[in-house]
Amino acid sequence: MRRDTGDIDERFAAFVREHGERHLRVAVLLTGNWHAAEDLVQASLVKLYRAWPRLDTSSDPDAYLRRIMVNTHRSWWRARWRRETPTATLPETASGEDIADRHAVGALVRQALTRLPRQQRAVLVLRYFEDLPETEVAKLLGCSSGSVKTHAHRGLRTLRELLGGEWPRSGVNQTPDPERDRR
Amino acid sequence: MKEPHMSDTDQEVPPLFAVAAGDIPPGIDLLRGVRTRRAAHRNRVRVTLSAAAVAVLAVVTAVTLTLVQAPSALAQLTSAVSRMTAGQGYHFSATTTRMQVQANGMPTTTRTDFSGAFDPARRVGEETVIGGAQTRFTGGYVYLNPGSAAQRKLLDGKSWIRIPGLPPLWAPVTADQQLRLGAGLLSVAETSPQNLFALLRSVSTVDKEGSVSGPGWTGTRYAFSVSIAFGPAGSGLPAVTATGTVDVDQQGRVRQLDAAYMLPPTASAQAERVTVEMTFGDFGALVSVTAPPADDTFVPGQTPIAPGPAQHSVSVSAPG
Numbered sequence: 001m002r003r004d005t006g007d008i009d010e011r012f013a014a015f016v017r018e019h020g021e022r023h024l025r026v027a028v029l030l031t032g033n034w035h036a037a038e039d040l041v042q043a044s045l046v047k048l049y050r051a052w053p054r055l056d057t058s059s060d061p062d063a064y065l066r067r068i069m070v071n072t073h074r075s076w077w078r079a080r081w082r083r084e085t086p087t088a089t090l091p092e093t094a095s096g097e098d099i100a101d102r103h104a105v106g107a108l109v110r111q112a113l114t115r116l117p118r119q120q121r122a123v124l125v126l127r128y129f130e131d132l133p134e135t136e137v138a139k140l141l142g143c144s145s146g147s148v149k150t151h152a153h154r155g156l157r158t159l160r161e162l163l164g165g166e167w168p169r170s171g172v173n174q175t176p177d178p179e180r181d182r183r
Numbered sequence: 184m185k186e187p188h189m190s191d192t193d194q195e196v197p198p199l200f201a202v203a204a205g206d207i208p209p210g211i212d213l214l215r216g217v218r219t220r221r222a223a224h225r226n227r228v229r230v231t232l233s234a235a236a237v238a239v240l241a242v243v244t245a246v247t248l249t250l251v252q253a254p255s256a257l258a259q260l261t262s263a264v265s266r267m268t269a270g271q272g273y274h275f276s277a278t279t280t281r282m283q284v285q286a287n288g289m290p291t292t293t294r295t296d297f298s299g300a301f302d303p304a305r306r307v308g309e310e311t312v313i314g315g316a317q318t319r320f321t322g323g324y325v326y327l328n329p330g331s332a333a334q335r336k337l338l339d340g341k342s343w344i345r346i347p348g349l350p351p352l353w354a355p356v357t358a359d360q361q362l363r364l365g366a367g368l369l370s371v372a373e374t375s376p377q378n379l380f381a382l383l384r385s386v387s388t389v390d391k392e393g394s395v396s397g398p399g400w401t402g403t404r405y406a407f408s409v410s411i412a413f414g415p416a417g418s419g420l421p422a423v424t425a426t427g428t429v430d431v432d433q434q435g436r437v438r439q440l441d442a443a444y445m446l447p448p449t450a451s452a453q454a455e456r457v458t459v460e461m462t463f464g465d466f467g468a469l470v471s472v473t474a475p476p477a478d479d480t481f482v483p484g485q486t487p488i489a490p491g492p493a494q495h496s497v498s499v500s501a502p503g
Contacts, residue, residue, distance in 0.1 A: 012217070013214065016214055020213040020214075021207065024207065024211065024213065025204035025207070026204070028203070029203060029204050033428075034207070034208050034211065035395070035404070035428060035430075035439070035441065036392075038211050038212075038213070039393060039395070039404070041213050042213060042214075042215055042216035043216060043393075045213060045214065045216060045217055046217055104280060104282060104294070105199075105202050106202050106203045106204070106206055107203075107280060107458060108282070109200065109202065109203035110203045113203070124196070124200075128193065128196040128197050128200055129197065129200040129201070129204065156196065159196075
């Protein structure tokens with residue numbers, strides 16, 4: 001038993017080392033800040049760890065963890081986020097190319113995402129960061145593909161309004177992402 | 184794999200999200216929760232109780248729970264804030280980010296890293312902007328050293344300026360006084376931790392988010408929302424809402440404070456969006472702050488100050 005437990009621990013730790021950072025990045029887009037993102041991923045990994053012995057070799061732990069994170073975030077949101085006090089609108093930016101500070105841009109985008117309704121936020125993150133097809137996003141969120149389309153359309157429109165008239169262009173360089181580039 | 188119907192506009196979103204998720208801060212430990220759970224499970228397996236002992240424990244627990252009401256999240260946060268504003272000394276490090284749109288429409292973003300120490304009981308403190316200005320709080324005044332030769336010219340060649348008419352640092356003041364103090368040349372006094380703690384005394388909404396931990400400590404995270412009076416009473420200026428989180432350790436001390444707020448424009452300043460991230464530690468530190476030399480301190484509205492006894496030391500010691 002101890003040897004089995006050790007194997008579970010080693011394989012689980014290896015999975016987290018290899019894939020954890022990716023899920024952390026998803027979490028920060030869902031939650032808006034790194035503290036909450038860390039909490040979300042940690043809580044989700046505890047749930048995944050409980051289920052780990054039951055996962056068979058054909059299962060996809062990534063997909064399983066993603067589902068746990070989405071569901072956990074939804075339950076946290078229902079318990080807490082309705083009490084958020086909206087802040088004033090974000091300042092308009094004259095041009096994305098003028099925003100040289102990637103750190104500030106990142107914070108601005110994360111803050112803008114938190115202004116979206118939870119479902120729109122989740123759709124945008126799963127579609128445009130996780131690059132999941134609409135059908136898979138629909139399955140994760142428990143809605144129809146049509147709803148995913150609608151949420152994406154509305155979310156993008158609101159995000160564009162929040163980030164100013166200038167939609168980012170060459171001023172924002174894509175961060176290399178081997179996982180995405182492999183697809 | 185992108186679907187055929189994704190427009191050019193949609194294709195600009197992934198890079199944007201990549202930037203937003205790009206700067207992972209150091210110190211994140213994703214396996215902490217799992218390790219904690221494993222340790223707790225091992226401890227539970229080791230504990231063996233007789234049936235009678237278990238029954239007694241159950242009764243005692245039930246009685247205790249009926250007699251002791253867990254304090255509310257608001258009470259717990261208020262208690263922690265009070266402790267920081269009146270208790271032992273501490274060190275802190277912080278980052279503020281201010282985003283502002285200038286009159287010509289160009290946005291500016293200013294990031295400031297600073298650190299310092301405060302002894303709330305003795306009402307002294309100091310802050311130093313990394314590579315820049317320095318601030319000392321002592322004797323009921325705030326002394327600012329802008330840290331640049333160009334700015335020193337504005338101070339009659341002196342290194343320091345003593346701000347006149349500043350409300351006591353240790354009492355709540357309006358958002359405009361606190362949050363815009365030192366705009367431009369001067370220090371980061373607007374986001375001094377003592378000022379922020381004073382603001383939190385009037386917090387209106389607090390939610391307990393859950394467990395949190397850091398290097399050598401565990402505790403609880405609270406999310407807060409506080410409405411700040413912007414400008415003097417009767418000014419008609421709108422209130423500002425600040426939201427954020429406070430991490431409180433098991434000894435009731437604030438370990439981390441993150442906040443964000445939007446300041447509307449006024450006649451003298453543009454709208455600003457401010458974020459603050461502060462980390463606290465070294466509780467019990469001895470903080471000793473002396474006023475800068477009088478002959479090197481500019482006091483607005485006064486004639487040149489006669490030389491006084493030299494007072495140069497600022498010592499900040501770790502607790503023994």
